[in-house]
Amino acid sequence: MDRRKLLKGMASTAALPAISRFPSPALAQGGDARTLRFVPQTNLANFDPIWGTQYVVRNAAALVWDTLYGVDENLAPQRQMVESETVSEDGLTWTFTLRPGLKFHDGEPVLAKDAAASMARWSARDPMGIMLKGIQEELVAIDDRSFKWVLKRPFPKMLFALAKNNAPCSFVMPERIAKTDPFKQITEYIGSGPMRFMKDEWVPGARAVFAKNTDYVPRNEPASWLAGGKRILVDRIEWIVMPDPATASAALQNGEVDWWENPISDLVPLLRKNASIKVDIADPLGNIGSFRMNHLFPPFNNVKARRAILMALSQEDYMRSLVGSDDKLWRPIPGYFTPGTPLYNEEGGEILKGKRDLDGAKRLLAEAGYKGEPITCIVAQDQPITKAQGDVTADLLKQLGMNVDFIATDWGTTGTRRAMKNPPGQGGWSMFHTWHAGADCINPAAYTAIRCNGDNAWFGWPNSPEVESDITAWFDAKSLDEEKAAMRKLNKDALDFVVYAPTGFFLTYQAWRKNVDGVVKGPLPFAWNVSKTA
Amino acid sequence: MGFYVLRRILSTIPVMAVVALFVFSLLYIAPGDPAAIIAGDQATPADIERIRQSLGLERPFLVQFGDWAWRILHGDLGTSIFTNLPVTNLIAQRIEPTLSLMLVTLILSIGVAVPLGVAAAWKAGSLVDRLVMAFAVFGFSVPVFVIAYLLAYVFALELDWLPVQGYTPIGRGFWPWLQNLILPAIALGAVYVALIARMTRATMLEVLQQDYIKTARAKGIGQSGILFVHALKNAAVPIVTVIGLGIAALIGGAVVTESVFVIPGLGRLTVDSILRRDYPVIQGLVLLFSFAYVLVNLLIDLLYTLLDPRIRY
Numbered sequence: 106m107d108r109r110k111l112l113k114g115m116a117s118t119a120a121l122p123a124i125s126r127f128p129s130p131a132l133a134q135g136g137d138a139r140t141l142r143f144v145p146q147t148n149l150a151n152f153d154p155i156w157g158t159q160y161v162v163r164n165a166a167a168l169v170w171d172t173l174y175g176v177d178e179n180l181a182p183q184r185q186m187v188e189s190e191t192v193s194e195d196g197l198t199w200t201f202t203l204r205p206g207l208k209f210h211d212g213e214p215v216l217a218k219d220a221a222a223s224m225a226r227w228s229a230r231d232p233m234g235i236m237l238k239g240i241q242e243e244l245v246a247i248d249d250r251s252f253k254w255v256l257k258r259p260f261p262k263m264l265f266a267l268a269k270n271n272a273p274c275s276f277v278m279p280e281r282i283a284k285t286d287p288f289k290q291i292t293e294y295i296g297s298g299p300m301r302f303m304k305d306e307w308v309p310g311a312r313a314v315f316a317k318n319t320d321y322v323p324r325n326e327p328a329s330w331l332a333g334g335k336r337i338l339v340d341r342i343e344w345i346v347m348p349d350p351a352t353a354s355a356a357l358q359n360g361e362v363d364w365w366e367n368p369i370s371d372l373v374p375l376l377r378k379n380a381s382i383k384v385d386i387a388d389p390l391g392n393i394g395s396f397r398m399n400h401l402f403p404p405f406n407n408v409k410a411r412r413a414i415l416m417a418l419s420q421e422d423y424m425r426s427l428v429g430s431d432d433k434l435w436r437p438i439p440g441y442f443t444p445g446t447p448l449y450n451e452e453g454g455e456i457l458k459g460k461r462d463l464d465g466a467k468r469l470l471a472e473a474g475y476k477g478e479p480i481t482c483i484v485a486q487d488q489p490i491t492k493a494q495g496d497v498t499a500d501l502l503k504q505l506g507m508n509v510d511f512i513a514t515d516w517g518t519t520g521t522r523r524a525m526k527n528p529p530g531q532g533g534w535s536m537f538h539t540w541h542a543g544a545d546c547i548n549p550a551a552y553t554a555i556r557c558n559g560d561n562a563w564f565g566w567p568n569s570p571e572v573e574s575d576i577t578a579w580f581d582a583k584s585l586d587e588e589k590a591a592m593r594k595l596n597k598d599a600l601d602f603v604v605y606a607p608t609g610f611f612l613t614y615q616a617w618r619k620n621v622d623g624v625v626k627g628p629l630p631f632a633w634n635v636s637k638t639a
Numbered sequence: 640m641g642f643y644v645l646r647r648i649l650s651t652i653p654v655m656a657v658v659a660l661f662v663f664s665l666l667y668i669a670p671g672d673p674a675a676i677i678a679g680d681q682a683t684p685a686d687i688e689r690i691r692q693s694l695g696l697e698r699p700f701l702v703q704f705g706d707w708a709w710r711i712l713h714g715d716l717g718t719s720i721f722t723n724l725p726v727t728n729l730i731a732q733r734i735e736p737t738l739s740l741m742l743v744t745l746i747l748s749i750g751v752a753v754p755l756g757v758a759a760a761w762k763a764g765s766l767v768d769r770l771v772m773a774f775a776v777f778g779f780s781v782p783v784f785v786i787a788y789l790l791a792y793v794f795a796l797e798l799d800w801l802p803v804q805g806y807t808p809i810g811r812g813f814w815p816w817l818q819n820l821i822l823p824a825i826a827l828g829a830v831y832v833a834l835i836a837r838m839t840r841a842t843m844l845e846v847l848q849q850d851y852i853k854t855a856r857a858k859g860i861g862q863s864g865i866l867f868v869h870a871l872k873n874a875a876v877p878i879v880t881v882i883g884l885g886i887a888a889l890i891g892g893a894v895v896t897e898s899v900f901v902i903p904g905l906g907r908l909t910v911d912s913i914l915r916r917d918y919p920v921i922q923g924l925v926l927l928f929s930f931a932y933v934l935v936n937l938l939i940d941l942l943y944t945l946l947d948p949r950i951r952y
Contacts, residue, residue, distance in 0.1 A: 148911060150721040151677075157721075158679035230686070272679070288686075288693045290723040308732050309722040310911045311903030347804065348898050348907070355791055355803040356901070487914065517916050520675035524684050553683075561683060 138639040139340040141621070141632065144353045144365040148346045149313045152302065153290045155230050155273045160542065163272040164629045167331065168315050168342070169210075169296035170276035173201065173220060174268030175331025178627070180446060180547060182268030183332035185324065186215065186277055186297070188250075196259030197242070202251045208320050209279055210296045217246035222283035224254070224267075227275045229287040232551050233266040234275075236580070261583055262550060270331055270544055270628050271551035299323065299335045299633060300342065313344040328634050330625075335633035338623070342632055357382060357616060363637060364617040366630050369489070370428050376616050386433075387615035389626045390443050390543030394423055394490065394608035395554065396498055397565040398536045402528050404480075405535060409473035411603035415456045417466035418501055423608035426493040435611040440596045441555055443543035444610050448588060453597030457607070466505055479510040481529035483537035485519040491538040494608055498538065510535075523564040537564070543610070544628035548588070549576045549595065555604055569602045643952035644941070651933045658929045659711065659922070663704050666918050672696075673720045673916040694720055707922065716926070717919035719912075726923040729908060736806045737904035740827065740896065741889050743820045748828040748835060749882065755832070756839020756878075757866055763844060771836060778833030783892050787826040787899040794822060804901035823900040827892045831885050838881040842874035849873075875946045883939035887932055 145164065151157045154166035175185040184190075188204045207215035221244050228234030228241070242255040254263075267275045277283075277297045285291045294302040300315040307313050323334035345362055347353040354372045356362045358379050367387060368376060376382050398405035398414065405411050424435035438444055439454025480502055484495025495511070502509045510529075514522070519537055527533035545551050556576065559568035575595035582588040617624050623635040674691040675682070691697050695706075710717055716726035759771035795803040801822055807815040846852065847870055855869050894906035905924060912920040943950045 150911070150915060151723060153723075157677055158682070286693070288689045292723060308903050309719075309724065309729065310908055311733075311901075345805075345901065347901050348910075349901070351788060352791070352804050352899055352901055355796055359795055359799070359803050361803055361805065514670070515914065517671035517673075517676055517914060521670055521672035524672075524675060524687060561685075563683070 138620075138637050141339045141342045141364065141635065141637055142362040143342055143344050143630070143632070144347050144356070144362050145344050145630075146367045148310045148348075149307075149344060150309050151290060152294055152307075152313075154276050155226050155287055156290045158230070158272040160272060160629070163270075163274060165302075165313060165315075165344070166276055167274065167298070167629060168300040168632060169294060169298050169302045170278060171207075171296075171298040171335075172268065172275050172331060173224075173277065174264055174275075175333075176265075176268045176270055177329035177332040179329075182264040183326070183329070185268075185332060186220070190264075192263075196261070197256050199254045199256070199263055200247070200251060201254070204322075204324075205250070206322050207297065210301050210318060210320075211279075212320070213279065214249075215277060215297055216249045216280075217252040219280045219283065220277050221246050221252040222280040223277045224275060226278075226283045226285065226287045227273060231266075231271075231273050231275070232553055233262065233269070234273075236260070237263075237266060260580075262580055265550060268331065269551060271542075274331075299337045311346050313346075315342045315344075316340065323633075328631070330627050330631060337633055338636040357618065360618065363621050364615070364624065364630070364635075366615055368614050368616045370431055370434060370614065373431070373614050373616070381619050382616055383619055383624075384614055384616045385624075386626055387613050387630075388543065388628050389445065389612070390547065390628050391610055391612040392490075392543055393438065393441070393443070393541045393546050393610055394427065394494055394538075395540060395605050396494060396536050396538045396608065397523075397554075397563075397605040398603070399529065399534055399565050400567045401526060401565075402533065402535070403478060404470065404473055404475040407473040408601075408603060409469050410475060411606075412456065413466040413469035413473065413505070414501075414606055415600070415603055416462045416469065417505055418457075418498075418606060418608065419461050420457065420607070420609035422497050422501075423494055424611055426497050427490060427609075427611050433612070434614075435609055438607055438610045439600075441546065441552075441599050441604070441607055442548070442592065442596060443546045446543075446547040447585065448548050448592040450589070450593045450596050452593040453600040456600060463504060470505060470507070475507070477506075477508045479508045479530065479535075481510045481512060481533065481535040483512045483514060483519050483522055483534050485516040485538070486513050487515045490540050491516070491519070494538040494540075497608075498536070526566070542628065548592070549579050555595075555599060557599075557602065557604060565605065567602065567604050569598065569604070571598045572602055572604065575599075640944075640952060644937070647937050647940070651930065654933060655926060655929060659708065659926060660704070662922055662925045663707065664700075666916075666921060667700050667703070669916075671916040673918065676915055677721065707919075711926070716923035719920050720917050721915055722917075726919050729920060730905065730923060730927060733903055733905045733908045735808060736902045737893055737897070737906060739806075739809065739816065740820055740823055740893060740902060740904060741886070743817070743824040744828040744831065744889060745882075745886075747824050748831040751828075752832040752835035753839050753871070753878070756836040757843055757871060759836065759840040760843030760847060761862070761866055763840075768840075771840070775833040775837050778829040778831075778836075781829065783826055783830070783895045784899055786829050787822070787896060790822045790826055791899075806902045806904075819900075819902070823896045823902060826899070827889065827896040830892065831889065834881060834885055834888075835878065839874065839878050842877045843870055846870045846874045872946065876943055876950075879939055879942055879946065883935055886935050890928055890931075 145161055147161050149161055149165050154162050171186050173185060173187045174182045177183050186203055186207060187201050189202045191200045209215055225244055228238040237260060240257045242257050244254050246252045279295050282291050282293050294304055299318055299321040301318050303314040303316055317337045317340050323336050326333040328334050350369045350372060353365050357365050373384055376384050398411055400406055420437040428434035439451045439457040442449050485491040499509050499511050522534055523537050525533045529535045541554055549555055553563045556562045557567040557569035557572040559566055575591055575598055578591040579588055582591050620638045625631055674687045677690050678687045718725055719729055755771045759768040762768050791803050794801045801818055806819050809816040852870060855865050894910055897904040897906040909924050
């Protein structure tokens with residue numbers, strides 16, 4: 106029995122009804138209607154959204170820095186800090202004009218040179234930014250409100266690149282801060298967004314505080330994800346880091362916090378029983394579970410061995426290990442892209458559908474020349490998602506008669522070891538487990554895990570010119586139909602090549618007290634238009 | 640005495656030096672790479688390498704150690720790799736909650752355990768003795784987090800008497816400070832109460848067999864006078880020793896307690912730093928804990944002289 110189960114069991118038994126009749130001095134209640142107390146997914150350990158690309162940093166940064174564009178709930182880029190843009194007929198010169206009246210938190214106006222410097226820093230770290238930088242001729246301010254980005258070849262996905270919610274986002278900072286080496290942290294947090302970061306109140310690992318920026322001028326359009334009018338309806342937002350889910354659950358029930366970003370699924374039934382709490386899906390774009398095989402070494406350097414794994418794996422087994430019996434939280438995906446988004450398709454996905462074929466998989470493994478070599482399976486035990494998936498994979502491999510070398514470790518060690526290109530028995534690895542945010546997987550733009558450019562690809566280093574050509578075709582597509590055609594081919598080729606093993610699509614919950622209003626589903630916890638009553 | 644104290648304080652220097660070298664070496668060879676964690680899940684190997692270089696992690700062991708040791712000698716514990724804040728600032732932010740938790744736990748534990756141990760010895764073999772020893776076994780056996788959850792469930796969720804989590808600095812008032820610490824201190828103190836109560840009982844039983852206790856009884860001294868004036872004072876040295884040794888256990892227990900009750904103390908900072916491989920913070924914390932441990936031992940040694948006039952340094 107672990108701690109979570111213990112508290113859940115205790116809480117659900119109502120074992121102490123008699124005691125609850127004692128008069129309650131309600132010492133634990135607190136907080137006013139102008140302060141929103143929020144439990145983030147994890148600790149805000151640093152606060153440079155370009156240097157550190159963790160989601161939690163992106164989420165906090167979205168409060169403090171604004172972006173030139175923002176995606177709305179239809180995944181369409183909308184103007185945010187930009188008032189207008191033009192692109193030359195040859196598609197090579199983009200000119201952007203900023204909205205008038207924009208100010209940084211230190212009172213200085215937001216100028217085009219700030220935006221240009223910010224884009225320069227962003228483009229050194231972001232996958233799409235790096236592509237832009239690779240074809241960049243010039244990125245320069247024209248005057249105080251306009252800057253131009255001149256390219257060597259057209260880049261049709263420019264607006265999406267500047268609007269996307271994948272980390273790092275194209276946040277706008279003052280020029281002097283944006284000139285910081287993108288591989289070093291900034292030390293000043295002068296924002297351009299609707300909230301100020303209270304550096305003096307920041308206790309990394311415990312708490313971060315954001316105060317309303319009264320000088321912020323929201324757009325007139327209704328807010329929609331990262332786009333539209335970002336109206337802050339509270340004075341302060343306090344992020345309270347709670348490493349223990351059971352404590353976060355108790356604090357939410359007790360009214361000590363108002364909004365919990367990611368309650369674990371086995372505590373959700375308990376929260377639902379509380380009349381003061383609402384529970385709903387957090388991010389409709391969800392996540393895609395995955396394990397990656399090392400394409401450099403046997404047996405997974407042979408596509409037949411990788412296909413054998415896909416033939417045998419049951420996404421239902423993986424998803425149930427993650428979300429239990431809650432069928433609303435998962436679905437199988439015969440492919441690599443986020444279900445429910447415009448470019449989703451199941452082309453070539455037959456290998457992941459229907460009854461699992463263990464015998465066929467064993468035959469394919471034999472054809473691939475597998476002779477019982479140890480499969481070094483790296484499983485981070487401190488991440489519930491990787492641990493659960495790792496246990497299912499170990500069982501699957503054993504069913505296939507494979508010799509599993511199960512390396513139980515932590516996420517930090519996994520991060521180091523997966524970068525090793527040594528053979529599995531010499532410090533390297535055969536497979537590791539992870540997951541990808543669905544927002545990253547709506548198209549190939551920021552989807553590093555789908556790339557197949559060999560040594561430059563993500564860990565596992567898949568090499569498939571065909572898949573790379575499909576990705577380029579999507580980038581070059583000029584219409585939705587062209588994009589869809591490119592994506593269908595990409596999904597098929599990626600599955601044929603088995604870039605990695607998708608283990609299913611899953612959602613997570615968020616929970617908040619009913620005196621909080623305006624919480625929406627989205628890829629990050631949007632705090633604008635969220636209000637609270639006492 | 641003054642010379643002894645000075646000698647003991649000076650003797651901490653080589654101890655700290657060995658600890659520093661040991662910790663640095665251990666972290667150097669330990670698996671895990673902060674650059675990989677910083678770079679995030681989508682980073683390429685080239686990104687990770689560039690971050691490693693910017694952090695100076697690619698330099699040889701001796702260069703890194705020498706650089707770190709030189710800064711330590713100048714009173715600089717370095718800068719956190721992740722937060723970019725000085726380690727001294729991070730420790731300063733966290734030290735009050737941990738000290739507060741340990742202080743309340745100590746007072747609570749000693750205040751409960753010593754009378755329990757004395758009562759158990761006085762009524763040895765009786766129901767009181769058995770109850771106290773059963774409680775001690777419970778305190779030893781039940782993990783801190785189980786006690787913590789039970790307490791939170793009863794006193795915070797059901798009764799709503801105390802908060803589930805958090806910490807209020809003492810500067811904002813004594814009661815707000817204390818109410819956040821009561822449940823964590825009970826949870827953390829359970830094992831400590833058990834330890835001290837058992838030691839008190841055992842030592843008191845031994846002392847109560849001594850001839851001078853019989854003499855005191857023969858002189859007509861009351862039971863409380865015998866127990867608390869004559870016996871307890873003579874039993875105090877081993878009890879104080881256990882209390883001192885237990886402080887190390889408190890530091891370890893604080894990690895779990897601070898996590899469960901969301902107290903922003905040094906225990907949580909330690910765990911977070913280890914998981915992230917934030918080397919400067921880990922090194923600073925280990926040095927601090929080592930120094931605190933040496934200091935506590937020194938204080939205990941000095942306390943002996945107050946409790947037992949025969950002990951002289």
